[in-house]
Amino acid sequence: MSNDHPDQPKTPVVPETVPNAGRRGFLKGAATGAAALAVSPVAKAQQPSSYQASFTAPSYQQIQRDTGLVEPPTEDRSVVRPGSDLMVQALKDMGIEFVASNNGSSFEGIQESIANYGTPPNHMPEYITALHEESSVDMANGYAKAEGKPMAAMLHGTLGIQHASMAIFQAYNTGTPMILIVGRDEGFIQAHTANDMVGMIRSFTKWDSHPKTLPGCIDALHEAYRQAVTPPTGPTVIVIDMELQKEEARDFQVPPFRPAKIGGVDNATARDIARALFNANNPRLKTGMFRTPDGVQAAVQLAELIGASASTTAMGGPMGFPQRHPLCGPGADTSYDYELGLESGSANISLRRPGITSLTAERDVMGIGFGSLRADYVAAPPGSEPTPGSQNQQQNRGTVLTVDAEASIPLIIAELSKLVTPAKQAEIERRNARHASANREDFLTNLRAAVEEKKKGWDLSPVSTARLYAELWPLIMNEDWCLASPSNFSGAHHRELWEHNKPYSFLGGQGAGGMGYGLGASTGAALAARGRGRFVVNVQCDGDLNYAPGALWTACHHDLPMLSVMHNNRAWHQEFMFIQYLAGVRGRGTDRGHIGTVLRDPFIDYAKMAQSYGMQSEGPIEDPNLLAAALERGVESVKNGKPYLIDVITQPR
Amino acid sequence: MRTQLIRCIALLLGVAATAANAQQLGPVDGDAIAGAQLYYDHGCYACHGFSGYGRKDLNNTGSPWLANEEIFRAFLRFRNDVAPLLPATDMPNYPANALNDAMVSDIYAYVRSMPDNRPETADVPTLRTILEAAEQRQYKP
Numbered sequence: 001m002s003n004d005h006p007d008q009p010k011t012p013v014v015p016e017t018v019p020n021a022g023r024r025g026f027l028k029g030a031a032t033g034a035a036a037l038a039v040s041p042v043a044k045a046q047q048p049s050s051y052q053a054s055f056t057a058p059s060y061q062q063i064q065r066d067t068g069l070v071e072p073p074t075e076d077r078s079v080v081r082p083g084s085d086l087m088v089q090a091l092k093d094m095g096i097e098f099v100a101s102n103n104g105s106s107f108e109g110i111q112e113s114i115a116n117y118g119t120p121p122n123h124m125p126e127y128i129t130a131l132h133e134e135s136s137v138d139m140a141n142g143y144a145k146a147e148g149k150p151m152a153a154m155l156h157g158t159l160g161i162q163h164a165s166m167a168i169f170q171a172y173n174t175g176t177p178m179i180l181i182v183g184r185d186e187g188f189i190q191a192h193t194a195n196d197m198v199g200m201i202r203s204f205t206k207w208d209s210h211p212k213t214l215p216g217c218i219d220a221l222h223e224a225y226r227q228a229v230t231p232p233t234g235p236t237v238i239v240i241d242m243e244l245q246k247e248e249a250r251d252f253q254v255p256p257f258r259p260a261k262i263g264g265v266d267n268a269t270a271r272d273i274a275r276a277l278f279n280a281n282n283p284r285l286k287t288g289m290f291r292t293p294d295g296v297q298a299a300v301q302l303a304e305l306i307g308a309s310a311s312t313t314a315m316g317g318p319m320g321f322p323q324r325h326p327l328c329g330p331g332a333d334t335s336y337d338y339e340l341g342l343e344s345g346s347a348n349i350s351l352r353r354p355g356i357t358s359l360t361a362e363r364d365v366m367g368i369g370f371g372s373l374r375a376d377y378v379a380a381p382p383g384s385e386p387t388p389g390s391q392n393q394q395q396n397r398g399t400v401l402t403v404d405a406e407a408s409i410p411l412i413i414a415e416l417s418k419l420v421t422p423a424k425q426a427e428i429e430r431r432n433a434r435h436a437s438a439n440r441e442d443f444l445t446n447l448r449a450a451v452e453e454k455k456k457g458w459d460l461s462p463v464s465t466a467r468l469y470a471e472l473w474p475l476i477m478n479e480d481w482c483l484a485s486p487s488n489f490s491g492a493h494h495r496e497l498w499e500h501n502k503p504y505s506f507l508g509g510q511g512a513g514g515m516g517y518g519l520g521a522s523t524g525a526a527l528a529a530r531g532r533g534r535f536v537v538n539v540q541c542d543g544d545l546n547y548a549p550g551a552l553w554t555a556c557h558h559d560l561p562m563l564s565v566m567h568n569n570r571a572w573h574q575e576f577m578f579i580q581y582l583a584g585v586r587g588r589g590t591d592r593g594h595i596g597t598v599l600r601d602p603f604i605d606y607a608k609m610a611q612s613y614g615m616q617s618e619g620p621i622e623d624p625n626l627l628a629a630a631l632e633r634g635v636e637s638v639k640n641g642k643p644y645l646i647d648v649i650t651q652p653r
Numbered sequence: 654m655r656t657q658l659i660r661c662i663a664l665l666l667g668v669a670a671t672a673a674n675a676q677q678l679g680p681v682d683g684d685a686i687a688g689a690q691l692y693y694d695h696g697c698y699a700c701h702g703f704s705g706y707g708r709k710d711l712n713n714t715g716s717p718w719l720a721n722e723e724i725f726r727a728f729l730r731f732r733n734d735v736a737p738l739l740p741a742t743d744m745p746n747y748p749a750n751a752l753n754d755a756m757v758s759d760i761y762a763y764v765r766s767m768p769d770n771r772p773e774t775a776d777v778p779t780l781r782t783i784l785e786a787a788e789q790r791q792y793k794p
Contacts, residue, residue, distance in 0.1 A: 322792065322794070324792045325792050326792060443787070444788065447787050451774055455774060456771050457771075459770055459772065464702075470780065471779055474782045477786060497783060499787070501793075577700060580745055584744070584751075585746060587748045587750070590695045590751070591696070652703075652707060
């Protein structure tokens with residue numbers, strides 16, 4: 001065996017920049033670092049308090065006490081080529097960029113391999129330190145919505161699964177592909193281990209496996225990826241025993257990864273659709289959310305090829321037809337004589353991948369878990385603000401072919417290309433020009449009306465939610481931006497004021513409407529953005545932030561380009577209104593609706609919260625005239641690679 | 654009884670609509686400052702914003718329910734969803750034991766005092782920029 005083989009464990013190397021990795025050297029370095037940090041206000045906040053300065057490492061006895069006399073198993077076994085290195089190699093082969101995790105002993109083999117295996121180590125995948133498993137999975141959710149491909153999250157045994165379960169449930173509801181790796185260590189703490197680890201989340205995951213051999217584990221990782229990205233897409237789970245992670249792999253070679261093959265319509269159907277589009281005088285594409293950016297690009301190509309106007313869902317979630325493409329809009333004439341649905345509902349014919357809930361009944365064979373309570377429930381497309389009822393009504397109209405649109409479009413384009421003659425081409429170009437003119441005017445008319453609407457209460461304090469979005473837009477419109485947070489609670493004013501032209505312009509809602517999602521998902525989107533020159537905006541609800549604020553630290557620790565702007569209405573405001581209404585219905589008045597629903601006495605200082613996690617921040621800002629300058633500072637910070645938070649006190653809605 | 658009430662409300666609606674259309678708003682008798690406190694304490698801001706712009710605007714709506722204090726009071730009183738006499742929406746009902754007539758009067762005064770805050774678009778650089786940029790920008794893949 002050659003030492004240069006990529007599967008080989010690397011020789012332990014002490015980084016040149018750390019001359020002494022011993023404890024004494026570490027403390028010395030920390031002291032020097034603290035002195036250097038003293039120059040900035042943020043750093044000032046990070047200086048150790050007198051309590052911290054007097055802190056000494058816990059004794060062995062203390063550790064024993066704090067951990068309930070539990071210790072990780074000690075093994076003298078040393079292996080040359082640990083199984084976990086091969087698992088990491090499989091992740092590399094699949095193009096997994098990141099593995100987010102809150103560390104746990106049941107996957108320490110894999111964690112160590114990520115840290116040390118490969119050249120360079122800790123790259124593709126990079127280990128992303130999360131402070132809560134819910135954040136890990138939300139990050140994977142945000143990343144996949146932005147990129148249309150999975151990243152991975154590792155969960156520590158039964159505990160990690162339970163911490164992550166809400167975020168997994170949300171991802172399942174949006175059909176977000178992700179790979180969840182659950183560590184299992186039978187010899188450690190019994191409560192952290194189960195025979196059927198996935199049992200408690202099986203009804204809201206797509207697929208799972210618990211391989212018993214190392215080759216089986218590599219196969220399962222490959223299959224987990226294929227299953228996650230194959231419609232109906234969704235979270236997949238693989239349980240990996242510690243024994244396999246530490247196993248000596250000897251001469252076992254990781255087999256090549258075979259990507260998923262996702263089928264489209266058959267050739268005859270593609271030909272029929274192409275002919276119908278060709279013969280139509282005013283064809284229309286009704287587009288929804290595609291699986292990946294390739295699907296968006298293919299839809300654009302098809303629209304341009306035949307001169308069809310196109311609808312879009314880009315203002316409601318990711319992977320939609322670009323909003324300001326000249327063909328996007330109602331077009332020059334709204335009496336369409338042929339409509340092709342692409343991941344959309346009512347049309348002459350719709351190509352639509354199956355909904356993930358079709359799996360629920362099959363997976364929920366024991367009747368355990370949430371299951372699907374309503375037979376007519378149809379999940380919202382990935383990332384969209386969920387409106388299951390209306391989706392279902394739409395599905396009942398027109399002819400729906402349950403087949404992936406993204407895989408079908410290239411076949412339709414190929415057939416259509418055969419039909420287009422020079423004469424037809426000239427007609428298509430004239431149609432394209434008419435549509436472009438009409439769509440531009442339609443967009444501008446709607447925008448002018450929106451501006452008139454959004455300026456209501458412009459100068460009032462607290463800041464109107466419309467002004468928050470309006471002030472942001474000129475600062476980011478020339479950036480490659482991504483709005484990663486849900487926006488319904490903050491008024492969703494971007495839908496009318498901003499231009500959603502990229503597959504990742506807006507990543508949509510939580511999935512299951514669960515709180516605590518916004519920051520984690522935005523952090524995941526920022527992971528995707530970091531190496532791509534992209535800029536992530538997170539309009540962060542205050543109630544939502546308090547569930548898992550630790551992702552603020554993750555964003556700082558990994559230098560993520562994320563601007564968080566608080567929609568701080570100092571309440572779980574939706575519930576506040578619900579309680580008021582109920583009290584009103586009962587004739588009891590609404591003066592006690594705040595009990596249990598508002599965040600006051602005391603107010604929470606989110607700027608200080610961010611600072612405590614190491615993030616630059618400012619606020620609270622109540623004067624709307626101070627907002628634009630603060631946003632400018634935030635944008636500048638993020639463009640320089642440093643996440644930033646601005647606490648804005650807003651109108652409730 | 655119910656039919657009479659509905660007729661009465663229909664009459665109120667007619668009067669209110671006429672008054673609103675003619676911009677003939679009734680007099681204000683209450684204390685707007687006291688009304689502002691009541692507006693906050695009773696959580697009116699939850700839906701209507703701290704100054705009348707929110708999920709459901711109060712300002713500049715021309716709503717017939719704001720035509721005068723009597724109509725406003727009737728609007729608050731007859732919303733009980735148990736037996737709705739007015740169209741049931743998500744607006745709570747306010748019987749007299751929740752908001753007495755004096756309180757209603759003060760809240761009405763506060764609502765009527767809310768400033769119109771809609772600047773001219775041309776006077777707001779941000780809004781001008783949004784419109785001008787949209788005119789000039791070309792789509793780039």
